[in-house]
Amino acid sequence: MSEDKPKKGGLNSLQDALRTTFVFIRIVMFLLVIAFVFSGVRTIEKNEKAVVLQFGKLKSTFDSNSRFVFAWPYPFDSVISIKTSSSRSLKSLRFTPKENPGDKIIKTVANTSLIPGEDGYLITADLNLLHCESTLRYTIADLPKYLFDSQDFEKLLLQLVDSSLLQSVAERNIDKARNQKEITQATLSRLNKRITDLQLGIEVLSIELKISFPAQIREETIAVSQASNEAARLQSEAELYARKTLNEAESSAAKVLTQADIDTTDLRARSEALMKTFLSLKGLYDKAPNMTQELLLREKMASILPDLEAVYLTNPDNTQLRLAMPRRPLQKKGEIKK
Numbered sequence: 001m002s003e004d005k006p007k008k009g010g011l012n013s014l015q016d017a018l019r020t021t022f023v024f025i026r027i028v029m030f031l032l033v034i035a036f037v038f039s040g041v042r043t044i045e046k047n048e049k050a051v052v053l054q055f056g057k058l059k060s061t062f063d064s065n066s067r068f069v070f071a072w073p074y075p076f077d078s079v080i081s082i083k084t085s086s087s088r089s090l091k092s093l094r095f096t097p098k099e100n101p102g103d104k105i106i107k108t109v110a111n112t113s114l115i116p117g118e119d120g121y122l123i124t125a126d127l128n129l130l131h132c133e134s135t136l137r138y139t140i141a142d143l144p145k146y147l148f149d150s151q152d153f154e155k156l157l158l159q160l161v162d163s164s165l166l167q168s169v170a171e172r173n174i175d176k177a178r179n180q181k182e183i184t185q186a187t188l189s190r191l192n193k194r195i196t197d198l199q200l201g202i203e204v205l206s207i208e209l210k211i212s213f214p215a216q217i218r219e220e221t222i223a224v225s226q227a228s229n230e231a232a233r234l235q236s237e238a239e240l241y242a243r244k245t246l247n248e249a250e251s252s253a254a255k256v257l258t259q260a261d262i263d264t265t266d267l268r269a270r271s272e273a274l275m276k277t278f279l280s281l282k283g284l285y286d287k288a289p290n291m292t293q294e295l296l297l298r299e300k301m302a303s304i305l306p307d308l309e310a311v312y313l314t315n316p317d318n319t320q321l322r323l324a325m326p327r328r329p330l331q332k333k334g335e336i337k338k
Contacts, residue, residue, distance in 0.1 A: 036073055049143045087205060090136045090154060094162050095120040097131060097215065114214060121214065122166060128174040133210040136161050138202045145201030164190040184209050
């Protein structure tokens with residue numbers, strides 16, 4: 001009996017240990033299951049969008065407003081997140097001449113002609129040649145279309161950029177094709193239309209074009225550039241002179257109009273004063289015409305001969321005229337009496 005008691009005590013201890021171990025293993029397994037279930041949960045940053053794929057098929061789309069993406073763990077679900085608000089760039093060198101690695105170390109003389117198939121170039125409507133390096137900047141607007149609607153997205157986008165630029169240059173002669181602003185706007189407009197038609201899920205921000213002449217006609221290019229700069233300078237001077245002349249003419253016209261307004265106002269005021277005087281004299285004339293005539297005549301004679309002391313009016317019907325002469329000479333105006 002004494003030997004059985006130690007055996008039973010050992011078995012009880014072993015059972016307790018196994019029971020504790022099983023409980024620990026269950027807890028660990030439960031935690032592992034919980035961790036596995038929530039392993040598909042992802043966070044979305046402010047400038048990101050995410051898509052959830054279930055067995056390779058599109059299940060749902062999330063943007064930065066969601067903050068968290070809840071998905072089943074792999075291989076059931078998979079989450080793809082991409083920064084969509086940041087700008088992406090794509091450069092095309094299709095219409096640029098071929099560069100040899102040694103040219104960056106030792107500057108060599110350019111070939112006398114372009115090599116088809118190796119050197120890229122554009123042809124204008126009047127059969128002139130141009131080189132152009134283009135850089136496209138865009139953002140992702142529709143993530144599922146961007147990811148799944150085209151197999152090689154960048155290759156397709158490069159083809160669209162190159163074809164849009166090629167057609168824009170081919171429709172114009174050399175003078176218009178060298179106009180950076182015009183070619184950029186035409187290429188961007190044609191490119192946006194094609195992207196909208198194909199529903200690529202992107203939004204074009206800008207396209208930068210670096211247009212240049214082939215190196216084989218570098219001297220002629222410099223001469224054309226100098227002539228263009230001189231023409232631009234002369235045009236700027238002509239526009240400046242035209243603006244200056246126009247401003248001076250407008251200023252002179254404004255002065256003439258202002259003086260005309262002043263003269264008109266003065267003439268109107270004098271006319272109104274004369275009309276008022278005329279009406280008052282007319283009233284006197286209607287009452288006493290002879291007296292009014294003599295009064296007006298005396299005033300007019302006094303204004304014509306201001307040095308006269310008196311004015312005598314004679315009647316033509318009366319031939320006798322008697323004047324009372326003073327005993328001393330008449331005193332002139334302003335003279336002091338003695």
